Every structure is written in structure tokens, then in C-alpha cells.
Amino acid sequence: MPRNTASGHDFPASTAINTANQAIVVGGGFGGIAAALRLRARGYAVRLIDRCTRLGGRAQVYERDGFRYDAGPTVLTAPHLFEELFALFDKQLTDYVKLVAPDPWYAFRFPDGTTLKYGPTEAATEAEIARLSPDDVDGYRRLGEASRAIYEVAFTKLAHKPFHNPLFMLQQVPALLRLRSYDSVWKMVSRYLKDDRLRRAFSIQPLLLGGNPFDTTSIYSMINHLEREFGVWFAMGGTGALVDALHHLMQEVGIVVETDTTVERISVTNGRATGVVRADGTTETADVVVANTDPIRLYRDLLPTGSAGLIARLRNRSARLSMGLYVLYFGARRQWPEVAHHTVWFGNRHRELLADIFHRGVLAEDFSLYLHRPTATDASFAPEGCDSFYVLCPVPNLRAGVDWSVAGPRLRDRIVAALDATLLPGLRDTICAEFAKTPEDFETDYLSEAGAGFSISPYFTQSAWFRYHNRGEGVRGLYLVGAGTHPGAGVPGVISSAKVIESMVPDPAPVT
Numbered sequence: 001m002p003r004n005t006a007s008g009h010d011f012p013a014s015t016a017i018n019t020a021n022q023a024i025v026v027g028g029g030f031g032g033i034a035a036a037l038r039l040r041a042r043g044y045a046v047r048l049i050d051r052c053t054r055l056g057g058r059a060q061v062y063e064r065d066g067f068r069y070d071a072g073p074t075v076l077t078a079p080h081l082f083e084e085l086f087a088l089f090d091k092q093l094t095d096y097v098k099l100v101a102p103d104p105w106y107a108f109r110f111p112d113g114t115t116l117k118y119g120p121t122e123a124a125t126e127a128e129i130a131r132l133s134p135d136d137v138d139g140y141r142r143l144g145e146a147s148r149a150i151y152e153v154a155f156t157k158l159a160h161k162p163f164h165n166p167l168f169m170l171q172q173v174p175a176l177l178r179l180r181s182y183d184s185v186w187k188m189v190s191r192y193l194k195d196d197r198l199r200r201a202f203s204i205q206p207l208l209l210g211g212n213p214f215d216t217t218s219i220y221s222m223i224n225h226l227e228r229e230f231g232v233w234f235a236m237g238g239t240g241a242l243v244d245a246l247h248h249l250m251q252e253v254g255i256v257v258e259t260d261t262t263v264e265r266i267s268v269t270n271g272r273a274t275g276v277v278r279a280d281g282t283t284e285t286a287d288v289v290v291a292n293t294d295p296i297r298l299y300r301d302l303l304p305t306g307s308a309g310l311i312a313r314l315r316n317r318s319a320r321l322s323m324g325l326y327v328l329y330f331g332a333r334r335q336w337p338e339v340a341h342h343t344v345w346f347g348n349r350h351r352e353l354l355a356d357i358f359h360r361g362v363l364a365e366d367f368s369l370y371l372h373r374p375t376a377t378d379a380s381f382a383p384e385g386c387d388s389f390y391v392l393c394p395v396p397n398l399r400a401g402v403d404w405s406v407a408g409p410r411l412r413d414r415i416v417a418a419l420d421a422t423l424l425p426g427l428r429d430t431i432c433a434e435f436a437k438t439p440e441d442f443e444t445d446y447l448s449e450a451g452a453g454f455s456i457s458p459y460f461t462q463s464a465w466f467r468y469h470n471r472g473e474g475v476r477g478l479y480l481v482g483a484g485t486h487p488g489a490g491v492p493g494v495i496s497s498a499k500v501i502e503s504m505v506p507d508p509a510p511v512t
């Protein structure tokens with residue numbers, strides 16, 4: 001039996017799975033994949049079931065008309081979280097996929113036409129800040145220190161700890177108050193930076209995780225430090241190549257993967273999860289069930305009526321969901337070599353635009369955008385001489401009642417016109433392939449409540465103990481990973497959620 005030196009556990013070889021200790025993971029996003037690997041390393045026989053054709057959840061890959069598009073996450077940080085998963089089985093990430101650092105990490109384009117490049121070195125970023133607002137260089141350094149202080153507590157000490165115990169939460173309150181986590185990211189950043197453009201750029205992180213920077217707890221400004229400490233990375237071949245690497249690893253260690261399969265119900269007997277029922281009516285039994293699904297739907301639709309605990313039912317009632325996303329994937333028969341791999345494009349309005357999206361449920365005429373141009377780093381995404389892109393536009397989720405069959409094509413035209421007039425001159429005449437995803441597709445494809453892009457928003461009142469707990473509420477043997485649980489959305493967050501449950505799942509019964 002191979003020894004798993006990284007975790008100190010033995011795990012059975014794929015040919016000798018102990019079927020007495022069966023774990024089922026529902027959902028193959030990064031959280032579900034990480035959970036499957038961690039449970040496998042603990043000695044469970046693991047089956048992962050996902051309704052999409054490819055693993056990865058929101059990290060799908062589309063290959064169309066000669067162009068490749070990563071559907072979702074593109075900015076990777078904290079690669080050690082992936083390395084840990086390979087190390088569980090004495091393997092190395094670098095043997096499976098190559099990570100490279102784009103230069104710059106991101107470019108920002110402001111409505112006045114000015115730009116800012118961020119990363120990859122502190123010196124380069126500070127030179128850029130000095131160019132826009134010399135008085136803010138010192139504030140930027142102090143912001144870095146402040147986000148490091150938050151990171152030391154929130155990421156190093158708490159991101160992988162279970163938060164279902166109210167006493168544990170209470171013990172953290174003094175530290176959270178000291179760090180002023182009741183302030184918003186915007187408020188915190190504004191304490192250090194004066195220039196409105198810099199405030200927008202360095203408070204952007206919540207938007208990448210489903211939150212309004214004006215409402216999201218300043219804990220999330222630690223991402224600033226996370227990026228500076230571990231860098232910003234891109235997997236050659238795309239995020240899909242990283243998913244493929246993890247899929248390969250799962251096959252090597254004997255995890256059974258079922259795709260194109262929807263779980264309709266989680267079976268519960270005497271208050272304990274005992275397996276799953278697929279949409280075709282077939283069943284599978286398990287000692288441990290891990291849900292990487294939308295938590296609202298888990299408690300409302302997947303569990304037998306009356307089995308969800310009170311706290312989960314209350315959370316379901318009050319949950320504030322993240323915004324939706326309109327994503328246009330497109331290819332063009334020319335290239336824009338001056339356009340960075342990642343660009344954030346700001347429209348004129350900021351606070352009011354975000355209020356339209358998050359508070360008023362209004363699809364405004366204007367927008368801000370994130371533009372992904374993977375061909376800046378990896379030519380394999382497009383035919384020779386062409387560029388592959390996706391442009392992401394935060395929009396209200398489906399609770400706003402927008403008719404996307406009408407609004408989608410109109411928004412597409414406005415976005416293409418805005419890009420043609422600014423970053424991508426000539427786009428309108430050279431765009432040669434395209435398709436879009438609206439919040440309706442997020443609901444259909446991923447069973448995401450109200451088509452939210454990132455599950456529930458990262459507000460203080462929806463973080464730590466106040467977020468969906470990693471331990472199932474009211475059902476023993478049920479665990480939650482993924483964007484809606486602690487610590488939260490984003491690739492580092494969901495991978496950390498698997499670490500949280502690893503410490504809670506009991507050791508498998510010894511093989512007899």
C-alpha cells in the first residue's frame with residue numbers, strides 16, 4: 001500500500017479500494033475536486049459526480065470555430081494550494097501542467113483613457129502609481145502592510161478552519177475588530193489612496209468574487225497581499241489544462257469520475273446522509289457525502305423535506321446572492337499585441353453602477369468590464385494571426401427579472417462598440433466567432449441559484465460563521481465545499497474549503 005507522506009495517511013492503491021468507506025462528492029468544481037483528492041488521501045473510496053460534460057464546474061473550456069476559451073477563472077494565485085493536492089500522493093504539479101506569470105499581472109483602463117499596469121514586481125507597480133499619482137506611492141506601501149496584516153489572520157490562521165462553532169467565531173471577534181473587518185474594502189483602500197482611479201483598481205478584488213467593493217468586508221483586501229506574496233499565474237493551455245491535470249491525478253489514484261450526471265437527491269436515513277439518487281433514478285450509497293453544489297439548492301431541493309437544520313433554513317431565507325455575469329466569448333481574425341492578458345476596463349460610473357447591479361437590480365446602459373486575452377501568453381488559444389477573448393460584464397442576477405433574450409444581444413452590441421472605440425480598434429469588422437453566456441445559462445448549466453456568478457456575496461454578515469457551514473446542517477455525514485461555504489468564492493477559497501472538511505470527516509473504518 002503506498003504511503004501518503006504529505007498527510008501522514010495511508011491510502012489504498014486504485015486496485016485495492018476499500019469499498020466499505022465510500023465517499024461521494026456531488027459537483028466537480030475546484031472545491032469538489034480538491035475534496036475528492038483529500039478524502040482519497042484519507043483512505044476513502046471516492047466517487048465524484050458532476051452534471052457537466054467536463055470537470056471543473058465554472059472552469060469549463062469551450063473549443064469552437066478554431067478558438068479555445070476558458071469559460072470562467074483565469075487569474076490563478078497561491079499555486080501552492082494546487083501543489084499540496086499533488087503532494088498528497090507524492091506527485092508534483094509541475095509534472096502535469098506549466099504555470100507562467102503574465103507581465104503585467106493586470107492592466108487597468110480608466111474612463112479618462114489613462115492606464116495602470118499592476119505587477120509583476122513591486123518596483124514596476126510603484127513606478128506606475130507614481131506616474132498616475134505620485135502622492136499615493138507611500139499610501140500604496142501602507143495598504144500593502146495593512147492587507148498583509150489581514151492575510152496573516154484571515155488566510156494563514158482561519159481560511160482552512162471550520163467555522164460552524166459559534167464559540168470559535170466569538171474567539172475570533174477581537175482580531176476581526178482589530179483589523180476593522182466591519183469596514184468595506186472600498187473604505188479601507190480609501191484610507192490609504194487618494195486618487196479615485198487607484199481606489200477603483202486596488203479595491204477590485206471583491207468584484208472578482210461576487211461582491212460589491214462598497215459592501216464587502218475589508219477581509220477580502222487580503223487578496224492584494226496574496227497576489228503580492230504568491231504572484232498571479234496562468235496555466236499554459238488555460239485553466240482547463242489545470243483541471244485536466246487534476247482529473248489525470250484523480251484517475252491515477254482511483255477516484256471514480258461520473259460526468260453528464262445530475263444528482264437529484266441526497267438520501268438521508270435517521271438524520272444521516274447515506275448516498276445519492278441520480279436524475280435517472282439510480283442510486284449509490286456512501287458513508288460520507290460532500291456537496292459542491294449551490295448551498296441554497298442543496299438545502300432546498302436535494303435533501304428530503306424537513307431534514308435541513310434551522311440555521312441552514314434561515315440562511316436560505318436571507319441569503320444575498322452575488323451578481324450575475326454576462327460573458328461574451330469571441331475570436332477575431334487579427335491581433336492586438338499591445339493588449340495585456342488581463343484588463344479591467346472601467347466605465348464612467350462606479351459606485352452608482354455597482355448600486356444598480358447589486359442593490360437596485362437594474363441592467364444599466366453603461367458597464368465596467370474584465371477582458372481576457374489568453375493569446376497574450378499562449379498562442380494555442382487561436383488560429384495563427386488571430387486573438388481569442390472573453391469579456392465579462394457584471395450584471396444583476398436573475399432576481400432582477402431581466403429578459404436576457406432581448407437584453408443579451410443589445411448588451412453584446414454595446415460592449416463590442418465600447419471595445420472597438422477603446423482597447424480593440426477594428427474589432428467590429430474582424431470579429432469572426434462568438435457566443436455568450438447569461439445568468440440564465442449559469443442557472444441551467446451549474447444549477448446556480450438565480451444564475452448568480454459566485455454563489456452568495458462575500459459580505460461580513462455572510463462570512464465565517466455567518467456563511468454556509470462546511471458541516472451539513474441537520475444531516476450527519478454531510479459536508480459542504482465550494483463558493484457558498486467558508487472561506488468563500490474564488491479558486492483559492494474553494495480549494496481551502498476542502499482543507500476545512502478534511503479536518504472534520506472521520507477517519508475511515510479500518511479495512512478488515
Ligand SMILES: Cc1cc2nc3c(=O)[nH]c(=O)nc-3n(C[C@H](O)[C@H](O)[C@H](O)COP(=O)(O)OP(=O)(O)OC[C@H]3O[C@@H](n4cnc5c(N)ncnc54)[C@H](O)[C@@H]3O)c2cc1C
Pocket residue numbers: 026027028029030031032049050051052056057058059071072073074075076077208209261262263264292293294325327392445446447453454481482483484489490491492494
Ligand atoms: C466567469 C468567471 C470568472 C472567474 N474568474 C476567476 C478568477 O480569475 N480567479 C478566481 O480565483 N476565481 C474566479 N472565478 C470564481 C471561481 O471560478 C469560482 O468561485 C470557483 O471556481 C467555484 O468553484 P466551486 O468549487 O464552488 O464549484 P463550481 O465551479 O460552482 O462547480 C460546481 C459543479 O457542481 C455541479 N453541480 C451542481 N449541482 C449538481 C447536482 N445536483 N448534480 C451534479 N452536479 C451538480 C455544477 O454543474 C458544477 O459543475 C470566476 C468565476 C466566473 C464564473
